[in-house]
Amino acid sequence: MTWADFWALIATLDGEATEESCRRLAEELSTRSVPEIIGFAERHAEALHRLDQEKFGTLPVADLTARYGSPFPQSADVFLYTRCAVVAAGQAVWESVFFDVEKFAPYTSTAYDGEWLLYVPDKAYELATGEEWHRRTRYCSESYSNRDGWPHLRTERN
Secondary structure, three states, X not given: OOHHHHHHHHHOOOOOOOHHHHHHHHHHHHOOOHHHHHHHHHHHHHHHHHHOOHHHXXXXXXXXXXXXXXXXXXXXHHHHHHHHHHHHOOHHHHHHHOOOXXXXXXXXXXXXXXXXXXXXXXXHHHHHHOOOOOOXXXXXXXXXXXXXXXXXXXXXXX
8 A cells, every 4th residue: 555545544534533533444444455454554553653753752741740740741552542643633744743743742632542543454354354353564553662763762672
């Protein structure tokens, strides 16, 4: 799947990864061939992996504070769901955050939760084949897995 095809499918979310919009996307994707579903999963994992960077993951949650007013850090799960929300917002937003970290910051708000986007490839595959998909993608989308995005973690592990 090309990036253009991936972003065209993401555009059907209308900027948000709600349960309903992701259900519609999974249904649309399920009408495609299995290689296209796999291609979507690969692009999605790569898009999330590229966002897995310290400059984004160390931002505090936008609308929460910890005890005594200190910034509330993103957990690994919140950071993953935030990255999904950025992808769901579309190609222009996704590209812009790499040049301006402040454009990523609003998506750390509890008002954004892109978790539903994680399940789209699996649901599409299941709808298309009637089977569960036990898959791996080339890129890991889990938080802190992009060694290039977290240079201090890379040096600590060596």
